[in-house]
Amino acid sequence: MAEIMFWEAVRRAHDEEMTNDPNVICMGEDIGVVGGTYKATKGLYDKYGPERVIDTPISENSYTGLGIGASFLGVRPIIEIMSVNFAWLALDQIANSAAKVRYMSGGQLVAPVVVRSPGGTAHQLGAQHSARMEKVFMGVAGLRVVTPSTPKQAYGMLKSAVRCEDPVFINEHELMYNMKGEVPDEEYFHPLEGSETVREGRDVTLFGYNISVHWCLQAAEQLSQKHGIEAEVIDLYSLSPLDRQGITKSVSKTHRAVVVEEAEPIVGVGAEVMAIINEECFFELDAPPMRVSAVHVPIPYNHTMEKAAIPNAKDVVAAVLKMFGK
Amino acid sequence: MSLKIDDKKRLLREMLFSRRFEERCYEAYVERKIGGFLHLYPGQEACAHGVLEAARPGFDYVITSYRDHVHALKCGADPKAVMAELFAKETGICKGRGGSMHIFDVDKHFMGGYALVGGPFPLAAGIAKALQLQKREEIAVCFLGDAANNQGTFHESLNMAALWNLPVLYVCENNLYGIGTRIDRSTAVVDQYKRVSGYGIAAEQIDGQDVEAVYAAAVKAVKHVRSGKGPFFLELMTYRYRGHSMSDSNAYREKAEERRWSKRDPIIMLRDRLIEAGKLTREDYKALDDEILEEIENEIIKFAEESPEPDVAELEKYVFAENDPWVNGGPANG
Numbered sequence: 001m002a003e004i005m006f007w008e009a010v011r012r013a014h015d016e017e018m019t020n021d022p023n024v025i026c027m028g029e030d031i032g033v034v035g036g037t038y039k040a041t042k043g044l045y046d047k048y049g050p051e052r053v054i055d056t057p058i059s060e061n062s063y064t065g066l067g068i069g070a071s072f073l074g075v076r077p078i079i080e081i082m083s084v085n086f087a088w089l090a091l092d093q094i095a096n097s098a099a100k101v102r103y104m105s106g107g108q109l110v111a112p113v114v115v116r117s118p119g120g121t122a123h124q125l126g127a128q129h130s131a132r133m134e135k136v137f138m139g140v141a142g143l144r145v146v147t148p149s150t151p152k153q154a155y156g157m158l159k160s161a162v163r164c165e166d167p168v169f170i171n172e173h174e175l176m177y178n179m180k181g182e183v184p185d186e187e188y189f190h191p192l193e194g195s196e197t198v199r200e201g202r203d204v205t206l207f208g209y210n211i212s213v214h215w216c217l218q219a220a221e222q223l224s225q226k227h228g229i230e231a232e233v234i235d236l237y238s239l240s241p242l243d244r245q246g247i248t249k250s251v252s253k254t255h256r257a258v259v260v261e262e263a264e265p266i267v268g269v270g271a272e273v274m275a276i277i278n279e280e281c282f283f284e285l286d287a288p289p290m291r292v293s294a295v296h297v298p299i300p301y302n303h304t305m306e307k308a309a310i311p312n313a314k315d316v317v318a319a320v321l322k323m324f325g326k
Numbered sequence: 327m328s329l330k331i332d333d334k335k336r337l338l339r340e341m342l343f344s345r346r347f348e349e350r351c352y353e354a355y356v357e358r359k360i361g362g363f364l365h366l367y368p369g370q371e372a373c374a375h376g377v378l379e380a381a382r383p384g385f386d387y388v389i390t391s392y393r394d395h396v397h398a399l400k401c402g403a404d405p406k407a408v409m410a411e412l413f414a415k416e417t418g419i420c421k422g423r424g425g426s427m428h429i430f431d432v433d434k435h436f437m438g439g440y441a442l443v444g445g446p447f448p449l450a451a452g453i454a455k456a457l458q459l460q461k462r463e464e465i466a467v468c469f470l471g472d473a474a475n476n477q478g479t480f481h482e483s484l485n486m487a488a489l490w491n492l493p494v495l496y497v498c499e500n501n502l503y504g505i506g507t508r509i510d511r512s513t514a515v516v517d518q519y520k521r522v523s524g525y526g527i528a529a530e531q532i533d534g535q536d537v538e539a540v541y542a543a544a545v546k547a548v549k550h551v552r553s554g555k556g557p558f559f560l561e562l563m564t565y566r567y568r569g570h571s572m573s574d575s576n577a578y579r580e581k582a583e584e585r586r587w588s589k590r591d592p593i594i595m596l597r598d599r600l601i602e603a604g605k606l607t608r609e610d611y612k613a614l615d616d617e618i619l620e621e622i623e624n625e626i627i628k629f630a631e632e633s634p635e636p637d638v639a640e641l642e643k644y645v646f647a648e649n650d651p652w653v654n655g656g657p658a659n660g
Contacts, residue, residue, distance in 0.1 A: 025459065051459060057489070062448040062482030069452020069466075072437055073387075075459060096442050097449060105430035105438060106421035107644045142645050144653075160655055165647035189656035 001184055007177040009151035010040040010116070013158035014078060016187065018048055021076060024162055027054035027067055028080030037082050038118065038177040060086045064115065065093035068167075071113045072101075076162050084119035084133040084171070091136070098167040099142035114161045116170040118177070120211060120262055121299050121310050125174075130299035130306075132263035134209075137169045138240045138272070145240035146192050147171035149213040151181035153237055156190025164192060171239070173211045193238045195246035201232035204256035204320055207247070207273055209236040212260040212311075219260075219316035229320060239269060247273060248280040255286040258319050262310060265293035292319050329379070329541060331605050337379060337537060338600065339614055341371040341593050344396040346618050347405060350627065351395070351412060351426075355572050359631070360412045363441075364426050365393040369567040372592035373499045374400050374469065376540025377560070380548050381467050381495070387435045387453045389446045390469040392427035394439025397469055401436040403429065405622075406629040415633035422636045423644060435464070443504075444477030446470060447496075451483045454492035454557075465551045466494040472518055472561075473504025481525075484557070488525040491556040495547050496522075498561045499534065505570040506578040519561040527559050534562030535590040538599075 004012070017024045026041055032055035035042035045053040056063040060081055067077035081087045087094070098111040121130040137145045144166050148154040154172065161168035198213060199220050206216035213235045220231035234250050236242065251257050257277055259270035270291035277289050295309045329337065348366045355364050367374070374397045378388065384402045395412075399405055403419060411418030412426050420430055430438040437453060440446050450468030457464050474480060475498065487494050498518045502509050510516050519529040528550060532543040540562055547558040565587035569576035600606035651657045 023459075054490075057482070057485060059478075059482035059486065062451070062479050062486065065445070065448025065479065066452040066455060066483070066486060069389075069449035069454075070456040070459070072449070072453060073456035073460070075452075075456045092442060092445065093448065097440070097445060101430075101438065102646075103644045104420060104424040104428040105432065106419070106423045108420070108430050108432040109438065110647065144646070156655070160652045163656070164652040165650050166653075189652065189659070191655040191659070192653045 001182045003180050003182050006151045006154055006179045007039045009155035009183050013155045017162045024076040025052040026078040027056050029082050031080050060089040061093050064090035067113050068098045068111045071111045078114045081117035084117045085129050085131045087117050095140045099140045110165050111167050112165050113167050118172040118174045120173040122174040126301045127298035134171045134239050135268045144168040146238050147210040149210050149235050152183045153190050155183050156188045160189045160192050195243040196235040198235050199233040201230040203230045205232045205250040205254045207234050207259045215313040215316055216260050218313035222317050244276050247276050251277055251281050252284045257289040260292045260316050264296040265291050287323050290319050292316050338596050341375050343618050344371050350622050362425050364572045366568050367396045370564045372537035372540050373534050373562045376537040377497050377544040379541050380544035384434045386464050387466045389437040389450050392439050392441045394429045398429040398436045402434040403431040406626050409626045409630040410633045413630040416636045417633040444474040444479040447479040447483035450494050451487045454494035469497045472500040484525045487557040488527050493551050494557045495551045496559045499564050501564050501566045522559040527557050529559040531561040534564035535592045
């Protein structure tokens with residue numbers, strides 16, 4: 001088990017899948033000669049050539065559509081969209097073509113594409129480079145949405161997504177590419193459905209995904225050490241479908257829930273998880289569930305304001321203490 | 327290259343069949359047997375038939391917009407299954423889940439009808455990319471209307487198709503209207519073939535009512551694409567007889583314009599040439615028409631009407647693959 005960086009894990013998954021299957025290709029802006037803005041495809045251009053590691057023009061909707069069209073004939077494209085903010089432009093092809101062809105063709109045609117893209121608020125990138133779009137993709141029937149919180153997940157999810165027959169959107173994070181973590185030396189495939197209990201606890205469940213899992217873990221540590229509250233942390237790595245069973249099981253155990261998301265609260269992951277809790281285990285609750293979310297504003301450039309717009313571990317601790325009346 | 331007499335007679339039958347099929351759809355829509363949106367093809371038959379006569383239907387990959395019934399039929403789709411689809415039946419070609427705008431027959435390499443204007447431009451380029459990568463002989467053929475050329479996907483996809491020398495034939499069926507807006511009111515450059523010159527793509531503008539002219543041009547275009555010379559853009563000047571869809575009253579067109587085009591009907595033009603050449607009589611044509619009408623009524627409509635509806639219990643089928651082991655982390659975890 002070696003400790004490697006998140007980008008190296010993504011790169012390794014690309015490399016192994018491209019070696020395994022000549023139909024696996026990757027495409028996107030600056031992914032070839034340059035090796036990717038976050039190095040996720042570094043060295044692959046030299047290894048596999050321009051036919052399979054494709055530097056695309058800045059035409060997000062159409063190169064995504066091109067990848068989808070290629071997938072109709074058994075090609076397995078891994079499409080990188082440099083930033084989820086640009087994925088708005090590709091939403092037409094992702095939602096209208098990839099996600100719907102299986103259904104509207106009565107099961108005849110499938111689009112096994114992987115679209116991976118980093119979202120999230122990084123460092124003063126401004127309103128048009130700081131979006132969190134997972135809520136948009138989650139609402140599209142026929143599209144799987146996963147979001148890795150560790151290098152191991154990033155590696156194993158990409159490998160499963162490449163082989164899965166469904167279109168998969170992998171929501172990464174700009175701030176996480178240099179995060180280190182252990183990844184198995186042997187080949188590993190991570191599930192695309194379910195959730196993972198990353199810390200056991202009895203008093204409250206903190207639901208996180210992607211970067212917010214780390215805020216939850218930091219908060220759980222502080223709650224345990226300073227306040228004697230044992231928080232369970234659930235990593236919702238699959239956002240579509242959400243793990244109803246896993247959510248219900250944990251809330252039925254702790255009887256309290258806080259959903260932590262970097263995105264705005266409106267029609268978001270938190271809203272959806274709270275709805276599931278209401279539907280599945282309302283009478284298990286000892287307190288109303290809470291959300292820790294971003295402020296509903298376009299992300300400002302000013303650093304202090306930017307930080308104020310996005311939640312952190314302290315906000316999670318504060319929400320839990322409030323829930324416990326402390 | 328020109329067509330042999332037997333091929334012309336077969337084409338006449340196929341085009342007339344397409345016309346009668348679509349006219350019967352119109353009636354079925356009025357009878358409320360067909361729901362939703364319905365975009366009919368009468369007037370444009372020479373486009374799909376002429377081009378695909380030059381390509382290899384069932385072998386080459388074809389993709390188009392929501393005006394898709396006739397392209398599917400020409401690729402070899404079973405007309406009974408297409409009509410059953412329009413009737414929303416389980417025996418429909420897409421099991422009643424697609425409808426008029428989404429006919430697919432993947433076995434026949436008909437990759438579907440799509441209802442976002444311009445959506446198929448990149449999908450066709452992607453099919454061509456796969457064919458190139460897999461070193462295959464087939465080509466991609468993408469049929470779209472003139473109005474689709476005002477979408478960004480037109481420019482983005484043609485750029486990539488030219489840049490990567492992709493084996494794709496783009497066919498523009500220029501029927502002069504984007505729903506109710508005449509082309510000169512929506513488009514700065516009315517001649518569509520001129521618009522692709524900026525991408526260095528070979529292009530030609532052809533009379534889309536003359537199936538023999540379409541065929542001859544398409545033979546050259548297909549040869550160009552199949553021989554590895556990259557994409558080709560074929561503009562076919564044509565006209566639809568009905569409104570854009572069944573909900574379109576068609577009040578925006580001059581009657582004189584409609585009369586002018588109806589005098590150049592693709593089926594009548596071919597019929598009259600065969601009669602003039604002494605290869606067909608008016609009686610032959612009448613017999614052919616009767617035979618087609620009977621087939622549509624007694625076999626196709628009958629099949630569609632008598633077929634069962636889909637089972638609502640299967641509403642969620644076809645959203646995702648069933649039992650895909652990779653969802654659970656691979657067969658080892660299965």
